[in-house]
Amino acid sequence: MSTLEIKDLQVRVNTEDGPIEILKGVTLTINDGETHAIMGPNGSGKSTLAYSIAGHPRYEVTGGTVTLDGEDVLTMSVDERARAGLFLAMQYPVEVPGVSVSNFLRTAKTAIDGEAPKLRTWVKDVNGALEKMNLDPTFSQRSVNEGFSGGEKKRHEIAQLELLDPKVAILDETDSGLDIDALKVVSDGVNRFRERDGKGVLLITHYTRILRYITPDRVHVFVAGKVAESGGPELAEELEANGYDRFLNASV
Amino acid sequence: MSAAVVSDALEQEHVESHLHPEPTFDLAAHPLPTGREEVWRFTPLKRLRGLLEDVASVETLEWKESLPAGVTLTRSSTDDAVALGGTAPFDRLGALAVKNAGGALVLDIPSDSEIEEPVRLILHGTNADAIVWSHLVVRIGTHAKATVVVEHSGSTTYDAFTTVLVGDGAHLDLVHVNDWADDAVHAEQINARVGRDAQLRQFEFTLGGDLVRTSTNVDYAGPGGTAELFGLYFADAGQHFEHRLFVDHTAPKTVSNVVYKGALQGEKAHTVWVGNVLIRKVAEGIETYEENRNLILTEGCHADSIPNLEIETGEIAGAGHASAIGRFDDEQLFYLRSRGIEEKEARKLVVRGFFDELIRKVTIPELAAKLSGQVEEELQRHVLADLA
Numbered sequence: 001m002s003t004l005e006i007k008d009l010q011v012r013v014n015t016e017d018g019p020i021e022i023l024k025g026v027t028l029t030i031n032d033g034e035t036h037a038i039m040g041p042n043g044s045g046k047s048t049l050a051y052s053i054a055g056h057p058r059y060e061v062t063g064g065t066v067t068l069d070g071e072d073v074l075t076m077s078v079d080e081r082a083r084a085g086l087f088l089a090m091q092y093p094v095e096v097p098g099v100s101v102s103n104f105l106r107t108a109k110t111a112i113d114g115e116a117p118k119l120r121t122w123v124k125d126v127n128g129a130l131e132k133m134n135l136d137p138t139f140s141q142r143s144v145n146e147g148f149s150g151g152e153k154k155r156h157e158i159a160q161l162e163l164l165d166p167k168v169a170i171l172d173e174t175d176s177g178l179d180i181d182a183l184k185v186v187s188d189g190v191n192r193f194r195e196r197d198g199k200g201v202l203l204i205t206h207y208t209r210i211l212r213y214i215t216p217d218r219v220h221v222f223v224a225g226k227v228a229e230s231g232g233p234e235l236a237e238e239l240e241a242n243g244y245d246r247f248l249n250a251s252v
Numbered sequence: 253m254s255a256a257v258v259s260d261a262l263e264q265e266h267v268e269s270h271l272h273p274e275p276t277f278d279l280a281a282h283p284l285p286t287g288r289e290e291v292w293r294f295t296p297l298k299r300l301r302g303l304l305e306d307v308a309s310v311e312t313l314e315w316k317e318s319l320p321a322g323v324t325l326t327r328s329s330t331d332d333a334v335a336l337g338g339t340a341p342f343d344r345l346g347a348l349a350v351k352n353a354g355g356a357l358v359l360d361i362p363s364d365s366e367i368e369e370p371v372r373l374i375l376h377g378t379n380a381d382a383i384v385w386s387h388l389v390v391r392i393g394t395h396a397k398a399t400v401v402v403e404h405s406g407s408t409t410y411d412a413f414t415t416v417l418v419g420d421g422a423h424l425d426l427v428h429v430n431d432w433a434d435d436a437v438h439a440e441q442i443n444a445r446v447g448r449d450a451q452l453r454q455f456e457f458t459l460g461g462d463l464v465r466t467s468t469n470v471d472y473a474g475p476g477g478t479a480e481l482f483g484l485y486f487a488d489a490g491q492h493f494e495h496r497l498f499v500d501h502t503a504p505k506t507v508s509n510v511v512y513k514g515a516l517q518g519e520k521a522h523t524v525w526v527g528n529v530l531i532r533k534v535a536e537g538i539e540t541y542e543e544n545r546n547l548i549l550t551e552g553c554h555a556d557s558i559p560n561l562e563i564e565t566g567e568i569a570g571a572g573h574a575s576a577i578g579r580f581d582d583e584q585l586f587y588l589r590s591r592g593i594e595e596k597e598a599r600k601l602v603v604r605g606f607f608d609e610l611i612r613k614v615t616i617p618e619l620a621a622k623l624s625g626q627v628e629e630e631l632q633r634h635v636l637a638d639l640a
C-alpha cells in the first residue's frame with residue numbers, strides 16, 4: 001500500500017529580500033499504484049513541491065499537510081522521509097566528490113533496509129541496475145555525479161529508484177535534457193518500477209514527450225504555485241496541442 | 253646528483269622573491285622575529301615554547317627505525333652534513349635546529365637501488381617541556397627508488413631541519429605523519445632539492461599537536477624534475493597547524509603539483525596554508541599547480557589559505573592555483589540524506605570523500621588504512637559526537 005496525500009500545501013522560501021510565497025495551497029492525492037503527471041511552465045513551483053515533500057531545509061512549509069499512508073511526512077527529517085518510502089529523483093543531482101557510486105548505493109540501501117544487503121546478490125543487483133540504465137560497470141567506481149554528463153546523472157537517479165525500491169517516487173524533470181535514446185531507457189526504468197506492486201509515481205515534467213512512454217493515470221496542470229486543472233491523459237494531449245497559454249491567462 | 257650540478261643551480265642569476273629571505277646557516281642573519289613579519293604573522297610565537305631562543309639541549313626523541321637492506325642511517329658532523337648540499341635554512345627555526353642539534357643523522361639510499369619495503373623512522377617524544385633539536389639528511393642516489401616514512405608521536409618541543417636530496421632520475425616518496433599528543437610543539441623546515449628528471453612525492457599528514465609549523469622548500473638541480481607535495485590536516489579545538497610551501501622553479505621543464513586539504517573543528521582550531529611558487533627566468537616550459545581546500549566543520553575555527561605565484565618568464569607550459577575555505581555543503585548533505593542516509597553518516601561520507609583523493613595516493617596500504625581510521629576518529633570526537 002502507498003498513498004501520498006498532499007493537502008493545501010503552502011510553502012515559502014526565505015531570501016535576502018524576505019520570504020517569497022511559492023506554493024499557494026497544493027492539494028493532490030496519489031493513490032496506491034497510481035502515476036500522476038504534473039506539468040507546468042518554468043518557475044511555476046514544481047521543484048519547490050518536490051523539494052518540500054522531500055524536506056529540503058531551504059523551503060519552509062507554512063500550511064497544509066503531507067502524509068504517506070497516513071503518517072505525517074512533514075515532521076520527519078529528510079532521511080526519515082526516505083526511510084518511510086519516499087524517493088526524489090532530482091532535477092539537478094548533486095556532486096559528492098570522493099564518494100564512489102558503489103559506496104553511496106550500498107550505504108543508502110543499508111540505511112533504507114536497516115541492514116546491509118547480502119554481498120553477492122547486491123553486487124549482481126547493482127551491476128544489473130546499471131546495465132539496464134546503459135551505464136557500464138566502471139561507473140560504480142566514479143564519484144557520485146562528479147563529471148557525469150546530464151544524461152548519466154538522470155540514469156543514475158533511476159538506477160537508484162530501482163535499487164532502493166521506495167513506495168512513492170517523485171521524478172523532477174528526469175526527462176529534461178535527455179536525447180531520445182536516453183529518454184527511452186529512463187522511461188523503461190520508471191515503467192519497470194511501476195509494474196511492482198502498489199508503487200506511486202509523481203512525474204514532474206515540462207514537456208509532454210515523456211508521456212508517450214509513461215502513461216499517467218492523472219495529469220495536473222501546475223501554474224503559479226497551484227494545481228490549475230486536473231484531468232486524465234487527454235489533458236496532456238491538449239497541452240501538447242495548445243501549450244500553457246489558456247492556464248497562464250486564467251491565472252492572471 | 254653531482255656536487256657540480258648543485259653549484260650550477262645555485263650560481264644561476266639570483267632573483268629575490270619578496271617573501272623569501274636569503275637562506276643561510278648564519279643565525280645572526282635570522283634575528284628573533286617580532287611576529288609582524290610576513291613569514292611569522294600567522295604563528296603564535298609564544299606557543300613555540302622557546303624554540304626561537306638559542307639554547308643548548310641534549311634531549312632527543314626516541315628513535316626506532318626500520319631500514320631495509322642497503323639503506324643506512326649514520327651520524328655525521330654538522331659540517332659534513334651541510335657539505336652534502338641542499339638549501340640553507342630560510343628562517344631562524346631552521347638555523348637553530350642545525351646549530352644546536354650537535355651533528356646530523358644521514359639516511360642514505362644508494363644509487364640504482366630499488367627499495368620495495370618502506371624505510372621507516374619512528375620518532376616519539378616523552379617530555380613536552382624538553383626542547384629537542386634535530387638535523388636530518390635524507391639522500392637518495394641517482395635512479396634509486398624508495399619510500400621513506402617519518403612518523404611522529406608523543407609529547408615534545410621539537411625543532412627539526414631536514415634536507416632532502418633527490419638524485420638525478422631518482423623517485424622518492426617521503427611521508428611525514430605528525431600525529432602528536434595534544435601538548436606537543438613541532439617546527440620543521442624541509443629543504444628538498446630535486447635532481448634532473450627526478451621525482452619527489454612528499455606527503456604531510458598533520459593530525460595532532462598543540463602547534464605544528466612546517467615549511468617545505470623545494471628547488472631543482474636540473475631540468476625535468478617533478479615535485480608533488482600533498483598534505484592532509486585535521487585541526488581540533490585550540491590547535492594551530494601551519495604548513496608553508498615554497499617551490500622555487502630553478503630549472504626548465506620542471507613540474508610542481510601541490511595539493512593540501514584540511515578539516516577544522518572545535519573552538520579556536522586554526523590552520524594556515526601558504527603556498528608560494530616562484531618561476532625563475534631560466535625556468536622555461538615549467539608546469540605548476542597548487543591547491544588548498546579547507547572544510548570548516550564547526551563554528552569558531554579559522555583557516556588561512558594563501559597561494560602566491562611569482563612568474564619571471566612568460567615561457568611556461570602552465571600555472572594555476574585554487575584555494576577554498578568552505579563549510580559542509582548543505583546540498584551534498586541533502587542529497588545523501590534524501591537517500592535515507594542519517595545526518596551523521598552523511599557527514600562522515602562527505603569528509604571521507606573530501607580527503608579520499610589524498611589518502612588514495614598513499615601507496616602503503618596499512619598506512620592508508622591507518623590514516624583513514626584516524627580521520628574517522630577525529631570526526632567522531634567532535635562533529636559526530638555533537639550529533640549523537
Ligand SMILES: Nc1ncnc2c1ncn2[C@@H]1O[C@H](COP(=O)(O)OP(=O)(O)O)[C@@H](O)[C@H]1O
Binds near residue numbers: 013014048
Ligand atoms: N531558493 C530560492 N530563492 C529564491 N527564489 C526561489 C528559490 N527557489 C525557488 N524560487 C522561485 O520560486 C519559483 C518556483 O521555482 P521552482 O520550484 O524551481 O519552479 P519550477 O521547478 O516549476 O521551474 C521561481 O520563481 C523561483 O525563482
Ligand SMILES: [Mg+2]
Binds near residue numbers: 046047091172173
Ligand atoms: Mg524545476
